[in-house]
Amino acid sequence: MKREQIVTTAIGLIILVGAVAFTAWPVDTGDEPAPEARSRTVSVAGVTGGTATDRIHLTGVTRAIRRAELGFTLSARLASRPVEVGDRVAAGQELARVDGREYALASRAAQAAVAELGIRLAQAERDLQRVQDLVDARAATTEELERTAAATAALEAAFDASQARFAETRRLVEESTLRAPFSGTVTAVGPEPGEWVHPGGVVVELAGDGAVEIAVEAPESIYGRLETGSEVRVEFPFIDLVATGRITTVAAAAGAGRLFPVEITLEEQDGIVAGLTADVLIDIPVENELTVPLAAVVNPGSAVPAVFRIDSGRAERIEVELGRVRGDRIAVTARLDVDDLVAVTGHTALRDGDPVEVR
Numbered sequence: 387m388k389r390e391q392i393v394t395t396a397i398g399l400i401i402l403v404g405a406v407a408f409t410a411w412p413v414d415t416g417d418e419p420a421p422e423a424r425s426r427t428v429s430v431a432g433v434t435g436g437t438a439t440d441r442i443h444l445t446g447v448t449r450a451i452r453r454a455e456l457g458f459t460l461s462a463r464l465a466s467r468p469v470e471v472g473d474r475v476a477a478g479q480e481l482a483r484v485d486g487r488e489y490a491l492a493s494r495a496a497q498a499a500v501a502e503l504g505i506r507l508a509q510a511e512r513d514l515q516r517v518q519d520l521v522d523a524r525a526a527t528t529e530e531l532e533r534t535a536a537a538t539a540a541l542e543a544a545f546d547a548s549q550a551r552f553a554e555t556r557r558l559v560e561e562s563t564l565r566a567p568f569s570g571t572v573t574a575v576g577p578e579p580g581e582w583v584h585p586g587g588v589v590v591e592l593a594g595d596g597a598v599e600i601a602v603e604a605p606e607s608i609y610g611r612l613e614t615g616s617e618v619r620v621e622f623p624f625i626d627l628v629a630t631g632r633i634t635t636v637a638a639a640a641g642a643g644r645l646f647p648v649e650i651t652l653e654e655q656d657g658i659v660a661g662l663t664a665d666v667l668i669d670i671p672v673e674n675e676l677t678v679p680l681a682a683v684v685n686p687g688s689a690v691p692a693v694f695r696i697d698s699g700r701a702e703r704i705e706v707e708l709g710r711v712r713g714d715r716i717a718v719t720a721r722l723d724v725d726d727l728v729a730v731t732g733h734t735a736l737r738d739g740d741p742v743e744v745r
Contacts, residue, residue, distance in 0.1 A: 425740075425741040425743050426743070428744060429731040430744055431679045432725050433724055434678075436675065437672065437674075437675070439671055440672055441669055441670075442669075442670060443665060446600040446603075446650075447601070450570065450595075450599075452593075452595075453570075453591070455588045456567075456591070456592060457590075458482075458564060458589065459585050461583070462562070464583050466579050467578070467579055467589065468482075469482075469575070471572055475566045480565055483563045490559055493559050510534075513538070566592060571660075573661075575589070600650045612633060612670075614634060616633045617631070618632065618668045619667040620664050621665045621667065629652050629655050676724070677716060678716060679728070680714055681714075681731070683718075693729070701733070701739065706719065
């Protein structure tokens with residue numbers, strides 16, 4: 387029994403000592419300032435600015451400036467097409483011909499009608515003159531003169547109509563033969579002899595001799611920065627050739643895929659023909675562009691990339707909008723000025739307002 391009393395007394399003393407120690411422990415009232423964050427050591431580089439150049443790469447295919455898709459205005463059977471793809475042709479040379487016998491016969495009939503009405507009109511005019519003489523001699527009446535004059539006028543109208551029909555049949559005869567409007571090379575052919583052709587159908591495609599051009603398509607991001615007359619560099623990767631060209635046309639509206647058609651005319655040069663693959667290099671100046679080292683950008687792949695500007699021993703986090711990479715630097719849009727200092731090492735764990743030491 388005595389042993390149990392001793393144990394109970396010891397436990398009581400331990401509890402009493404713990405309570406006294408707890409009440410004597412100092413309480414943090416918040417009056418004392420928190421210790422200042424430890425300074426981090428960083429290295430810095432300057433923000434640069436000025437005029438830069440964007441080199442835009444566009445790909446296209448050369449084509450002749452003078453080119454044509456030729457066809458007939460008639461509906462008929464194709465009688466002949468003496469040219470094939472790759473043939474050289476001269477201006478006025480026959481390219482194709484339809485069966486024009488029907489048009490030739492119609493033309494002969496119209497010509498005969500013109501001749502007949504011409505003879506009748508000449509006779510009517512002589513008759514009119516005789517009646518006029520008789521009226522003057524009071525040997526014929528005014529009514530006879532009027533009837534003769536009306537008959538003559540009707541023949542004049544018929545004669546004019548026959549001449550128009552003859553001209554139309556002659557046109558059809560001429561249209562039955564397709565001729566080259568200029569010298570060039572046949573690039574494609576359509577129906578074969580014996581097949582039926584229809585008005586507007588392409589029978590022969592022709593690329594003219596002389597200068598060539600390139601048709602490319604530019605995205606809207608550079609559309610407003612392209613100027614007609616600007617000089618461009620054109621490379622032909624498969625024939626190891628370089629040429630100079632000029633922008634001649636920039637479309638006022640986008641085509642398919644929201645791309646803007648652009649035409650570039652090349653200076654005449656040996657070896658440059660229609661159908662070549664071409665890389666067009668366009669240098670576009672950029673005014674007042676700010677750049678920072680690539681290493682200065684924190685979280686470059688995130689939605690809010692940033693840099694840390696170092697000023698008076700403090701780090702200020704500034705969000706940036708990234709532009710084009712230029713070597714080991716990158717263009718940015720941000721609240722920065724030329725010659726501002728940004729951290730390039732030791733900044734990955736920085737927070738806005740942290741103290742720093744520049745090494």
